[in-house]
Amino acid sequence: MNIALLGYGKMGKTIEQIAIKRGHTVVLTVDKDDKDYDIKKADVAIDFSIPTVAFNNISNCINNSVPVISGTTGWLDRYDEAVALCKEKKGAFIYASNYSLGVNIFFELNKTLAKMMSTLNQYNVSMEEIHHTQKLDAPSGTAISLANDIIANNANFEAWKLDESAEKTIPIIAKRIEDVPGTHTVNYESEVDTITIEHVAHTRQGFALGAVIAAEWIAGKTGVFTMNDVLNIG
Numbered sequence: 001m002n003i004a005l006l007g008y009g010k011m012g013k014t015i016e017q018i019a020i021k022r023g024h025t026v027v028l029t030v031d032k033d034d035k036d037y038d039i040k041k042a043d044v045a046i047d048f049s050i051p052t053v054a055f056n057n058i059s060n061c062i063n064n065s066v067p068v069i070s071g072t073t074g075w076l077d078r079y080d081e082a083v084a085l086c087k088e089k090k091g092a093f094i095y096a097s098n099y100s101l102g103v104n105i106f107f108e109l110n111k112t113l114a115k116m117m118s119t120l121n122q123y124n125v126s127m128e129e130i131h132h133t134q135k136l137d138a139p140s141g142t143a144i145s146l147a148n149d150i151i152a153n154n155a156n157f158e159a160w161k162l163d164e165s166a167e168k169t170i171p172i173i174a175k176r177i178e179d180v181p182g183t184h185t186v187n188y189e190s191e192v193d194t195i196t197i198e199h200v201a202h203t204r205q206g207f208a209l210g211a212v213i214a215a216e217w218i219a220g221k222t223g224v225f226t227m228n229d230v231l232n233i234g
Helices: 010-021 051-063 076-089 101-119 141-153 205-218 227-231
Strands: 002-006 025-030 044-047 068-070 092-095 124-131 159-162 169-176 182-189 194-201 223-225
Touching: 002 010, 002 051, 010 025, 010 205, 044 051, 044 205, 051 068, 051 076, 068 205, 076 092, 076 223, 092 205, 092 227, 101 141, 101 182, 101 194, 101 205, 101 227, 124 141, 141 159, 141 169, 141 182, 205 227
Parallel strands: 002 025, 002 044, 044 068, 068 092, 092 223, 124 169, 159 169
Antiparallel strands: 124 182, 182 194
């Protein structure tokens, strides 16, 4: 499979290594300042760029009938536009806040725990996420997904806020520390005990592998999908 990498930072380079090991060819690499490139030479594109260019990358792929996998966060105010364009053009598109196979299992564990705790209003929920200092958005897309899944499955909470506590609100603490690939912690705390679930990424390899698996899965398909479709979970 011929792959285009839209975003060629540390993550893009890690995806490239894994894609080549799995027998694919990287035919195009696009950095953040590259404007003119021929996306049509690719069978699929993987976007790990930056928030300001992600939507343009995705729409360019869809307009040129190239399936696109996006893991860029911080651009989701235009997500519905991307979905509408994909449906209009009969394209293929996957967005995930996190492509790690382990994190997607963690997402399901988080939903299950939120449902279990929904009748126990003595517990307050808080979250913490830690990433490397190059990460531009805060909180992370993964933390937002975790918080939104709690809200959807537990009526005790209606919103999340960065670094703020309020009634029926999940506070998210975002930290940036050099060379941390990603740590996400969800705490349920009462006067008598604390229940914690946590996912700690040791390297970028897990995120990159999941993105390549998603690119392999989407071949020949049309529609808007999630990692739950790829992994057949949820």
